[in-house]
Amino acid sequence: MSETVQVSSSEAPPHPLQEFWHYFSQNAGAVAGLVFICVIVVVAVLADVLAPHPPFEQYRDALLVPPFWQDGGSTRFLLGTDDVGRDILSRLMYGARLSLMIGAMVVTLSLAVGILLGLVAGYFRGATEAIIMRIMDVMLALPSLLLAIAIVAILGPSLFNAAIAIAIVVLPHYVRLTRAAAISEVGKDYVTASRVAGAGRMRIMFITILPNCMAPLIVQATLGFSSAILDAAALGFLGLGAQPPTPEWGSMLANALQFLQRAWWVVTFPGLSILLTVLAFNLMGDGLRDALDPKMKV
Amino acid sequence: MLQFLLKRLALVIPAFFGVTLLTFALIHLIPGDPVLLMAGERGIAPERHEELRREMGLDRPMVIQYLHYIGGVFQGDLGKSLISKKPVMEEFLTLFPATIELSLCAMIFAVTIGLPAGILAAVRRGTVFDHSVMAVSLTGYSMPIFWWGLLLILLFSVQLGWTPVSGRISALYWVDTVTGFMLIDSLLSDEAGAFTSAVRHLILPSIVLGTIPLAVIARMTRSATLEVLREDYIRTARAKGLSPMRVIGLHALRNALIPVITVIGLQVGVLLAGAILTETIFAWPGVGKWLVESIGRRDYPAVQGGILLVATVVILVNLVVDILYGVINPRIRHTR
Numbered sequence: 001m002s003e004t005v006q007v008s009s010s011e012a013p014p015h016p017l018q019e020f021w022h023y024f025s026q027n028a029g030a031v032a033g034l035v036f037i038c039v040i041v042v043v044a045v046l047a048d049v050l051a052p053h054p055p056f057e058q059y060r061d062a063l064l065v066p067p068f069w070q071d072g073g074s075t076r077f078l079l080g081t082d083d084v085g086r087d088i089l090s091r092l093m094y095g096a097r098l099s100l101m102i103g104a105m106v107v108t109l110s111l112a113v114g115i116l117l118g119l120v121a122g123y124f125r126g127a128t129e130a131i132i133m134r135i136m137d138v139m140l141a142l143p144s145l146l147l148a149i150a151i152v153a154i155l156g157p158s159l160f161n162a163a164i165a166i167a168i169v170v171l172p173h174y175v176r177l178t179r180a181a182a183i184s185e186v187g188k189d190y191v192t193a194s195r196v197a198g199a200g201r202m203r204i205m206f207i208t209i210l211p212n213c214m215a216p217l218i219v220q221a222t223l224g225f226s227s228a229i230l231d232a233a234a235l236g237f238l239g240l241g242a243q244p245p246t247p248e249w250g251s252m253l254a255n256a257l258q259f260l261q262r263a264w265w266v267v268t269f270p271g272l273s274i275l276l277t278v279l280a281f282n283l284m285g286d287g288l289r290d291a292l293d294p295k296m297k298v
Numbered sequence: 299m300l301q302f303l304l305k306r307l308a309l310v311i312p313a314f315f316g317v318t319l320l321t322f323a324l325i326h327l328i329p330g331d332p333v334l335l336m337a338g339e340r341g342i343a344p345e346r347h348e349e350l351r352r353e354m355g356l357d358r359p360m361v362i363q364y365l366h367y368i369g370g371v372f373q374g375d376l377g378k379s380l381i382s383k384k385p386v387m388e389e390f391l392t393l394f395p396a397t398i399e400l401s402l403c404a405m406i407f408a409v410t411i412g413l414p415a416g417i418l419a420a421v422r423r424g425t426v427f428d429h430s431v432m433a434v435s436l437t438g439y440s441m442p443i444f445w446w447g448l449l450l451i452l453l454f455s456v457q458l459g460w461t462p463v464s465g466r467i468s469a470l471y472w473v474d475t476v477t478g479f480m481l482i483d484s485l486l487s488d489e490a491g492a493f494t495s496a497v498r499h500l501i502l503p504s505i506v507l508g509t510i511p512l513a514v515i516a517r518m519t520r521s522a523t524l525e526v527l528r529e530d531y532i533r534t535a536r537a538k539g540l541s542p543m544r545v546i547g548l549h550a551l552r553n554a555l556i557p558v559i560t561v562i563g564l565q566v567g568v569l570l571a572g573a574i575l576t577e578t579i580f581a582w583p584g585v586g587k588w589l590v591e592s593i594g595r596r597d598y599p600a601v602q603g604g605i606l607l608v609a610t611v612v613i614l615v616n617l618v619v620d621i622l623y624g625v626i627n628p629r630i631r632h633t634r
Contacts, residue, residue, distance in 0.1 A: 029436075134312055135316070137309065137312070137313060138312060138313045138316030138317070139316075141313040141316075141317070141609070141612065141613050141616065142317065142567075142609050142612065143567040143568060143570055143571030143608075143609075143612055144571065145571035145572075145574060145575075146570070146571050146574070146605060146608055146609065146612075147320075149574070149589070149590075149593065149605075150320060150321070150324060150601075150605050153324060153593050153598075153601055154323065154324055154327045226440065230440070230442055233442050233444075234442065234444060234575055237442075237444045237445075237575070238574070238575070238578065238590055239590075239594065240590075240593065250442070250444075253444065253445060253448065256448060257448065257451075257579070260448065260451060260452050260456055261456050264452060267445075267448050267449070267452060268449070270445070271442055271445025271446075271448065271449070274442045274445065275437070275440060275441060275442060275445070278440040278442070279436065279437060279440040282436060282439065282440050283436070286436075
């Protein structure tokens, strides 16, 4: 008797979080991505403390100083300075703050609106669903950067408007995912049980169904972070996002073309920051997908 | 098949009208009075202002204005550029071949490298080669292509001097426009060396623009091939004693390519959007650069028409891809 008890206790399923971490931690790339993101978050939060110089401070005696390991460089400016003598490392640190803020804003906005529309479409079906999904189809038919440019052209170029434009552009993905997940959940017994127990529409939609639709949404939100950062940087580069002298990574590259021959560091480091951050989010998103939802594996 | 075609067409029409609504809204939602925008810095007399408003139809109800706009669109009238005073359609058509040329070369680059890389990675699953292909494609997928372009210019144009920095052809040559495609036009011209110059100008922009499609195609080809290699008929083919080349080349590829073709088709939208960035970096005289410059110059009719035309092209290409997909894959045609 005691033996059987032991067996069943050893076979008790691990806590979902433990199980998740077990799968997630097997993916070296995903863990590397997570670590890098943590570092970036710390840098962004503590930029005021960590940055050696204020981001807008122009050192007129130190224009286009190369990084410290090159001839003429000094440890005063570790990654060198730009054409008006601003410290690049400090600007990158403050830029991390902006990029993460854009990512968070875009993901929150599009996730909130996307979940709402997707749940409504998946729960009510019929004409409501048709209208919502047709509008989403139209938005999906346009290349995202083009649509974002069109929206920015309407709203006017600024960091905030760029974030709104990107949030609108990525909305259809969240709506589609939520709707598909909601449709497959709506017919299940636990939803019927909750309805029989007298739960109202809002309760069924947001408390009963929604938690069971979250896995693909979490994955999409992580990947959404990376595309938001990338698109915001592209808009910044085109002069349609953050405006100078904002230390946003994309807009730091906007007039870098003219320094290509003289100062490679002005061009290299902002782009490298974008690439590494986007890569980290993509790696983590892939790991999350494998750990949370084996069905979504590409 | 007819039903399938009609269904797909029925999806395209609302998409097109959705885009026209967006571009129509563009003109009316921008802050400020369109007439004042047109007049520019110098301002305008009140009488002339009223006259212009009437001329542009701005005093009529929104619905009528929209119908008027749609009517114009269907006759190919997208208004005139505020800067050059030329019809927007005409400007677009002169610049569009440059964008097509660049996009085609980028796509050729992406497919010729992405497809074999993806297949090989799948066949040699778990090897160093497989891991490198996946790592490189994930990096390519995460690449800010405007920065990638700058890096390549820095290395190949500035440091090594192998390729020119910008434009479509060296200023030394004068090539008459026949088709609008520089590769063809330079061949047709009598100038020796013009063709080589055109090719050298195309290399870097094509690589930059093709990077993201390359990454997507390699990943997709790998996973599609892996999927197919697990099928029973592959085991049967192997058991029959067919050579690995034959099994992979004939049996596996045919089925693995179906999803890959869709992905390639869907990349056309990505390419046209990416062209906006690539053309800006390389001063490539195409539609993307023109669009960005028009926004900068606040040339709203050009922006409006440009976005509508690019979006229409993307919608049409997606439609063709969809139909092709149905032709290749009967399962899609008959379900639903």
